[in-house]
Amino acid sequence: MSIEYVVVSEGEQDEPIELPTEEDGSLLLSTISAQFVGASGLKYRAGGRLRGLRLTEDRVLPPAEGWGAHRYFCAFPRVDIPTATTRPRCSDLIVLGLPWKTGEETVREYFSTFGDLLMVQVKRDTKTGLSKGFGFIKFAEYDAQLRALGRRHMIDGRWCDVRIPNSKDGSSAAHRKVFVGRCTESLTADDLREYFGAFGQVTDVFVPKPFRAFSFVTFLDPEVAQSLCGQDHVIKGVSVNISTASPKREHSGRSQLLGWSLLEGAAPRVYSWPPDAWQHSAHSAHSAHSHSTAPPDAKPYLKYE
DNA sequence: GTTGAGCGTT
Numbered sequence: 001m002s003i004e005y006v007v008v009s010e011g012e013q014d015e016p017i018e019l020p021t022e023e024d025g026s027l028l029l030s031t032i033s034a035q036f037v038g039a040s041g042l043k044y045r046a047g048g049r050l051r052g053l054r055l056t057e058d059r060v061l062p063p064a065e066g067w068g069a070h071r072y073f074c075a076f077p078r079v080d081i082p083t084a085t086t087r088p089r090c091s092d093l094i095v096l097g098l099p100w101k102t103g104e105e106t107v108r109e110y111f112s113t114f115g116d117l118l119m120v121q122v123k124r125d126t127k128t129g130l131s132k133g134f135g136f137i138k139f140a141e142y143d144a145q146l147r148a149l150g151r152r153h154m155i156d157g158r159w160c161d162v163r164i165p166n167s168k169d170g171s172s173a174a175h176r177k178v179f180v181g182r183c184t185e186s187l188t189a190d191d192l193r194e195y196f197g198a199f200g201q202v203t204d205v206f207v208p209k210p211f212r213a214f215s216f217v218t219f220l221d222p223e224v225a226q227s228l229c230g231q232d233h234v235i236k237g238v239s240v241n242i243s244t245a246s247p248k249r250e251h252s253g254r255s256q257l258l259g260w261s262l263l264e265g266a267a268p269r270v271y272s273w274p275p276d277a278w279q280h281s282a283h284s285a286h287s288a289h290s291h292s293t294a295p296p297d298a299k300p301y302l303k304y305e
Numbered sequence: 306g307t308t309g310a311g312c313g314t315t
Contacts, residue, residue, distance in 0.1 A: 094312055126314060136313060166312055181307035206309050214307050246308055 006062075008072045010036050012045075016071060025066070026059040032074065039074035046070075088142045090118070093149070095135045097160040098122065102131065110155050111137055115144025136165070149203045149220065163204060163218075175222040176203070177245040178229060180215040183207075184238050192217055195235045200224030216245055 005018040006027055017035050021027050032039050042053045042060050052075065054061040063070070077083065095107065108120045122135040139145045153160045164173065180192065189205040196202050196217045204218035219225045228242045 092313080096311060121313075123313065132311085132313095134311065134313090163312090177309095179308055183307085208309070212306065212308090214309090216309055241307070243307080248309060 004067060006067050006072060007070075008032065008035070008042065008074065010039075010074050012071075012073050014073070021062075021067070022059065026056075026061050028059050029055070030058065032060065036074045038076055040077045041075040042072045043075055044070040044072045090139045090142055090145050091164055092119070092136050092138050093145065093162050094165045095137055095153075095155075095160055095162055096133075097158060098131060098133050098135055099156040099158045100131050100133060102156045102158075104135075106156055107135055107137065110153065111139075111148060114139065114148045116140040137162075146201070146220070150201050161204065173204075173218055174245070174247065176220065176225050177216055177218040178225050179243045179245045180217055181213065181241040181243065182238070183213050183215050183240055185211045187215070187235060187238055187240070189215070191236055195233070196228075199228060 003023065004021050004025075006021060007016045008019050009016040019027060019031050019035065027042070029039075032042065041055050043050050044053070044063075045051070046063075051063070053063065053072075098107070102122065104120050104122050107122060108117055111117055111120070116139065117137055118140050119136065119138040121137075123132040124130060125132060137148075139148065148162050149164070153162060166173070187207075189207045192207070192215055193202050193205045196205075196219070199219070201220040202217060203220050204216070206216040206218075208214070217225075226244075229244050231242050233240055233242060
């Protein structure tokens, strides 16, 4: 069969373009997508009805009787159906805090309850073969990854954390993490996880021990983390301040002075959620203010008046 | 008392 031209348009009403076929009479999908980005196939009218063309891996095959004089137009994938390129992909996950005795079999057995595993490693000293107390796993399904992140894991009698590793930037923790300042000792990691869980899935909470007046909260979704920055929130009666988490190493005198002075003019956004959650526990004399039944942004809670 | 523990021999 020799090369011929097939008349193709994007939609039935659009201007057609002639596309060259291959020697075997087929039309390469790449030839089609060069003109119609995102097209996944071709169809045509046959006796008033739509008829689809057979598709192999990389090419569209002509109708049984040949291309003929038909006018073809493109089929497009439904945008709301996740495809391989659209669906979030699993990343390697680091498992921190493994007991020294725990080996791959135990790790695999434990995490298999979340979903199929593509990889399990326990890192060991090359000389002694002793576990370094951490390892890596990878799930086949993103849902399983979501389920495993965002909670702690009791493995061989020890609490372990699952996180997205530092090295593989791209979904790095940097933009997903917020700094929570002005914490009091009464705020536990569980308190913070529960409170911030209402804004989006929390994948990690860090509360320094011994006590320091701050914490870190990491979200799965960077947009959630970024949206909270700059706000004050009231958690169990404690007014905390949320800001961006600066990278661990580079600290040198946070050159935020300019940013802070610029922000001062704007009214602070102050939230308390859930509205009455903290009223049932011990709280300060300032609780007399009945701010807490107001919608989140209706009335700021001013700790110092 | 407002910036964190630990991160991958191939």
